[in-house]
Amino acid sequence: MEKTVLSVENLWISIRQDKPVVQDISFAICQGTVLGIVGESGSGKTMLCKAILGLLQHQSSVAVTGRVLVNGKDILKISARELQSMRGNEIGVIMQNPMTAFNPLIKIGGHIIETLMAHRTISKQEAYATGIAMLKKMNLPRPEEIMNSYSCSLSGGMLQRIMAAIAMASSPAVLIADEPTTALDVKNQALLLDEIEKIKNEEKPGIVLVSHDLAVIARIADEVAVMKAGKIVEQGQIYQVFEEPVHSYTKELLSARLMGGRRVRC
Template sequence: MIQPILSIENLHTHFLTGRGEVPAVDGVDLYINPGEVLGVVGESGCGKSVTSLSILKLVPSPSGRIVDGRILLKGRDIVPLKEKDMRKIRGDSVSMIFQEPMTSLNPLFTVGQQIMETIRLHRGLSRKEAREHAVGMLRKVGIPRPEAIIDEYPHQLSGGMRQRVMIAMSISCSPELLIADEPTTALDVTIQAQILELIRQLNEEQGTAVMLITHDLGVVAEMCHRVAVMYAGKVVEEGSVRDIFKNPLHPYTRGLIASVPRMDEAKERLYSIPGNVPVLSTDMQGCRFAPRCPEVMELCMQSLPALTRQEEQHSCRCWLHDSPQEDAV
């Protein structure tokens, strides 16, 4: 039995707002095996990014906090760890590529200084050795003239170049787990393909496990081994890429797949899931997707189904594939 490099158990992350406590992540269970690429998909506001920030304990404080659950990194629960201990993990065992590199890179320091800081912190190299290593990382991610680019500031680089710098910084200490939060957002198609290929090479050549957060199902089909579909803070379906695309069980997953344009079909209008994502609160009842579901039943409005296994590696949170006798969670 392979021990997952990351295992999330019943994770609850809440935010205190003007309208009360909001459960942005509401009982999420996920795992990632060594060398695996897990895709996490869903609409904006479903809890994907908050889940990733919770893993690194970067949830904005004091408004946000992890209120329950465990996050096991190679079997060790990191939720109780102090900030001093988390600094040893971030950038070393686990790294993250953020959605918008312009807000993640410090505008007051050169890209080289920022990459070297990570290398010196976790590898204990001298300044000269760290600079040579940083140049090598920039070259590895396909940045031209790395010896010159290393002394430039983030605002002097294009969006694609900044994202490559973020990747170079993320992989500089050979992490065992890389979290990529929509790494191709706002980049043109050509640069998107290059960034995804860099992540794929990292996974295949170094065996780095990847948690790829995206709303692009085409990227998921191309890059991932398994998929977790999130809706309103919960995982509603989880399984292999083949299972999810060939046999989607949850109505929300079917709606996501139906909304993707296909080259072999001629349609005047693309399908869109009716309604809106619900306003999250701690006193929600029933299935979160029920108000938008075309197959809703009375039971769906009253009770939340459990995430139950339908096949060996395929789970679904839906009363269509569960019995009312099962204990709801």
């Protein structure tokens, strides 16, 4: 049996003592497994991802209870310094909009080298060579040219794959991909999903994939959790939930999606 790398237990998130935006969420992810999370805007998907990344518990206006275990360590109980060490080492992230994820005044190579040197004991020259290898692994053309480029000169699809390369730089146990295909055209969506599948099969992180696109979830996820109003209303194997949904909201999502008139198949 594969090792459990991420376990979320009875997670609640409230902002300024208002009604909880995430309510009693629990799930576990093993190595090499993708959990797809779907649901309408405002259902709590991104807040859940932020909690897993440890971005909420040190904010005075946010109350977070429950447990989020990464390789058995509860990130809700550790210090901000320990969290900083875990991000990039044990938890990687691919964000939604690649055009805003990079400092436009720093070359791509600078981003990659800084990340590698922050988490490994290597020289700048070694970090540069590793960066070239990372970009090649993501099937990006002319990696030396990319390392010397600014983000404004690269396409969204290229930047998203560069972000994926950076996210996997230290072979994290958990990878969070929050709407990674939203800003991409169909061709670049397919290229990015190819790379995520490659990461899943070769590096075997536990992956949380958030998407509005049910076709994206159907293609890559092993399990799916359907969120509505801060709660998981249905969860199970991807083929089971998509082929035989039980909850009325899941049925609404599946009937509302438009895929050229075709049914989403797993």
